[in-house]
Amino acid sequence: EAQVTQNPRYLITVTGKKLTVTCSQNMNHEYMSWYRQDPGLGLRQIYYSMNVEVTDKGDVPEGYKVSRKEKRNFPLILESPSPNQTSLYFCASSWGLGGGSGANVLTFGAGSRLTVL
Amino acid sequence: DAKTTQPNSMESNEEEPVHLPCNHSTISGTDYIHWYRQLPSQGPEYVIHGLTSNVNNRMASLAIAEDRKSSTLILHRATLRDAAVYYCILRDYAGGTSYGKLTFGQGTILTVHP
Numbered sequence: 001e002a003q004v005t006q007n008p009r010y011l012i013t014v015t016g017k018k019l020t021v022t023c024s025q026n027m028n029h030e031y032m033s034w035y036r037q038d039p040g041l042g043l044r045q046i047y048y049s050m051n052v053e054v055t056d057k058g059d060v061p062e063g064y065k066v067s068r069k070e071k072r073n074f075p076l077i078l079e080s081p082s083p084n085q086t087s088l089y090f091c092a093s094s095w096g097l098g099g100g101s102g103a104n105v106l107t108f109g110a111g112s113r114l115t116v117l
Numbered sequence: 118d119a120k121t122t123q124p125n126s127m128e129s130n131e132e133e134p135v136h137l138p139c140n141h142s143t144i145s146g147t148d149y150i151h152w153y154r155q156l157p158s159q160g161p162e163y164v165i166h167g168l169t170s171n172v173n174n175r176m177a178s179l180a181i182a183e184d185r186k187s188s189t190l191i192l193h194r195a196t197l198r199d200a201a202v203y204y205c206i207l208r209d210y211a212g213g214t215s216y217g218k219l220t221f222g223q224g225t226i227l228t229v230h231p
Binding site: 004031033035040041042043044045048050056058059090092097104105106107108109110111 | 149151153159160161162163166204208210211212216217218219220221222223224
C-alpha cells in the first residue's frame with residue numbers, strides 16, 4: 001500500500017531532550033515536507049525537500065532541523081524541544097516536477113502528536 | 118507566496134449540495150488549484166485539483182472561475198462522513214516558489230447536520 005509513515009505517533013518529552021520524528025514514504029516521491037498544526041492556526045509548513053540533499057525552509061522553521069540523505073526518508077529533528085513546539089505534526093510527499101498534473105498531489109502521513117513539558 | 122482565502126466555517130444538511138468557496142486573486146498562470154480535506158483525527162487527504170477547466174471525480178467537483186481568481190469545491194450530496202476541514206491551496210507545477218513552499222491556512226470547517 002502506498003503510504004507515508006510517521007513515527008512515533010504520540011510522544012511526551014521534556015524540555016531540552018533531543019528528539020527525532022521519522023517520516024518514510026514508499027512511493028519513490030522526490031518531494032517531501034513537514035507541517036505543524038495548532039488550534040486556530042491551521043497547517044503551517046516547517047521545511048520541505050525537493051529531492052535528496054535539497055532542503056529549504058517553510059514558514060515556521062525555527063527550532064527544527066531536517067535532513068534528506070535518501071529519497072524515502074525525511075526526519076524532523078528537534079535539537080532542544082521547548083513547550084511551544086507542542087503540536088500535531090504531519091509529513092507529506094509527492095512526485096517531483098515534470099511528472100504531469102497528478103505529480104503535484106500530496107500524500108500525508110497520519111500525524112505525530114508531540115507534547116513537550 | 119500564492120495565498121488563498123476561505124470562510125472559517127460552513128454548515129449543511131445531509132444529502133444537500135455544498136459549495137465551498139476559495140479566493141485566490143494572486144494566482145499565477147502555472148498554479149494548480151488543489152483541495153484537501155482533513156477528517157477528525159486523521160491526516161489531510163487529497164480531494165481534487167484543476168488548472169483551468171472544471172473537474173469531476175468520485176468525491177467532488179471543482180468549478181474554476183474563468184479568470185481563475187476563485188474556485189468552488191462542490192459536494193453534490195453531503196453525508197455525515199463529509200464533515201471535515203477543507204483546505205484550498207495553490208501549487209505551481211512549473212517549479213515556481215509555490216511548488217515547494219505551500220501555504221494551507223486554516224481551511225473551512227464543514228459541519229453536516231443529519
